[in-house]
Amino acid sequence: MADTTLAVQHPDEYPTPADTGPGILLVLFFLSGSAAVYFFQHNQIGLGLFFAPWPAAFLFFLLNQQPKEWLTDNGLTLVATLLTGWLLIACGLWLLVNYVWAAGEHAAARVHSALAVNGVGLTATVSYPHVALVDAADNDLAFSFSPDIPVALPREVLTATVTLPDTLAFGVAGGPSTRSFAIPITPEQPGTRRIRVVNNGAYSGRRGLEEAITVQLCAPGGTCAAKMILPVRPEGRSGFAIRRFVNSTVNQSSPLIFLLVFIVPGLAALAQKAIDQRQAALKDQRKAEFDQLLQQFRDYLCVKDVERATEIWRKLSSKRLELFGYTDKEMAKELLDLARLDYPWPKNSVWEKWPNARIIEMGPRWPREFVFASILAQQRLVQPDLVAFYQRLRRSDDSPDIESSVIPRLSAHLDHAWAVALRIRLQEEDHLCDERDAADRERINPKSLLQQRRVVYPMPNPNYYNFSRELTTPFSMSDATSSGEIEFLRDGRAFWGHHPLLLSELQRGDRSLIIQGLAGSGRTALTHMLPYPYVNDPAELFVKLDAYPKPGDILHATADQLLRFILDQPLFLARCQQAQKEELGRFLGACLNTGTTKSEIAKRIEYFAENAERRENQLCHEQLTMFKRFVRSSDSRLEISDDLGWHDTLMENVRALEFQHVIFVLDVGSPQSPEHLDWLYKLLDDEKFRRARINTWLFVDDQFPLRKTSGVLGMERPFRLEWDEASLRHMLEWRFEKYLDAANLLPRRERRRALDRCFADGEKGVRELLDHSRISDQYNPRRFMELWCAAAKGKLIGDLITREDLKAATELAGSTR
Incomplete structure (x- = not known):
């Protein structure tokens, strides 16, 4: 069916x-x-x-x-x-x-002209309407004559030649626009004659421009008076329609306008009374609606339905409910922000009072809702998309780093809120007591804290300063092997991580690479900065090696990098099994100096003990204290044999800390011997390494001999580290800005793109120095820095580099190349 x-x-x-x-x-x-x-x-x-x-x-x-x-x-x-x-x-x-x-439509206009008839001087007058209305019945030209002296008028018939404009016509239908009319004069009666003129409706507007009627009188015998010009303004069809409507409604004789003047105030008073009554009823209705929505918001928050609570909040904040419950709406907004950890980016980058901690004082007014919001906030804190959410809100490169600054602030804010939530008294039979206790246990459990959380590397030192005022300072350390340059790049964050190669090929750690570049192109600086999160994926373990390391040096460098990571991220030890921790401790003890390793761990334990107010620091203290016992000296040293079979031991410890790949970074330049070249290519092309996810990135110069590899690399030509003018200019501006930050020179808004202010010729001087920084038709950062130091020698910040300084620098550099 x-x-x-x-x-x-x-x-x-x-x-x-x-x-x-x-x-x-x-x-x-x-x-x-x-x-x-x-x-x-x-x-x-x-x-x-x-x-x-x-x-x-x-x-x-x-x-x-x-x-x-x-x-x-x-x-x-x-x-x-x-x-x-x-x-x-x-x-x-x-x-x-x-x-x-x-004021003018009924007034008649008059034009006069002198005329002699039979020896008698006459004055001819033509009367006519100044405005030619469409429906007027008296649009006539009226002729009258009067003698100049008191004598009888002669008996004659004059001829009047009348010419009309296109908008007028004679009363007789049809015919030309110029006609002649007989105008009689008799002694018994002063002569008058009317010629009918009508508006033909040719004009469609309201009131047309002024036009003219031409009249000429001639006496018998050919004596004619001067032409008389009669100015007239024709009425259009639209003007006639408006006038007809007005004359039928609000003309002088119509009382409608006066009725409206008296009736509308009365109607307005009645309407106002009705409006007041209606507004009072609407206010009561909306107050009841507000109370109902507010209760729905609290109910949804108590069942952890943040999406519906957000929808109810939008209704509460609508304009129609803006007069009700300001304090309650403020409380609802603060609770919703806490539950979602959704705080607006602070204006003017004022981070001292971010996020707003007012909810910690307001929260106990709604005790159950505050506890539920704190539980939701704890769940939100460990969600992986929280970092991406605040990354979208980030306004500029000058803003604090999300993972190292924003997330810790949110975590500390939640610690304060949770401390208040724990002190709120709840009824014993309230199921929220159990949920709060379970959430508190989850906060203590390192697994929940680490769930889906990304690795956070230590950020540049905020206390990095540079007190030099010499103009050469920002570019005087062009050698990336010097400790001062590395400190400037790392702690001063002067490294510019937006080179096109960094944003493309070097974002992948799943293959071995050869990166080729001229001396001075930035190879060495890049090898030192790869482990930082704004350069690479933190899931990759980068190990910086010497150009030609001895076999045992590789394990030592890897163990040292793992120790650095454990000291920075001790909570990752909680992910390891007991056997993994013991093996990791033995690995570090075998590859590193045990006394030095334990001393560094003890310093971090002391740091976390001094900052134990945060729960995560307490957990870090516990994990490092436990791990320290596993670090023991070993009688047997791990060595690398020629068959490269040592990678299993290395990767076992690397995987314990959940790294995806190990990348050996070598700044080689050119090989010193065929044996070294063979060993380097074995690192690049070994099948065991590929299976173990160990890759090698070689940074070489143009003289490095290239070979065909059979593995993941699969290319004859390497990637080139080259600079175009735009990229080099961005890097130099960034470096100069970070020096100004470290030296606290110039107002902050003037530090960006400030290179041209150092030259007497401004932008022209920068471009001239950039043009001279080419080597083999390629822009070279080291070459620019050397020219800068030569041109700015002896100058302080605020002094200008002149054209003569540039000329002397380029001549000196040319003679020493």
């Missing part, structure tokens, strides 16, 4: 007036607007003016109010707005009729 069950629609699913209100408004806006345009185009001014205010009112309420409430909330206001609009339009039209049009 076919299923005949009817689908019953839930009452909440039916569309309500609040849902259909915006659509209704939009339809009415287009209908009323179309009607107004239609009637104006067809010269039905009255209807057009009637519909004109409606689309404006609809558009206003559609754009500036919540449309779903417009019918119940703004109905009376809408009517009052329309009445006011009509009143203003009526008053304007009334003023137009009585003070503009009425």
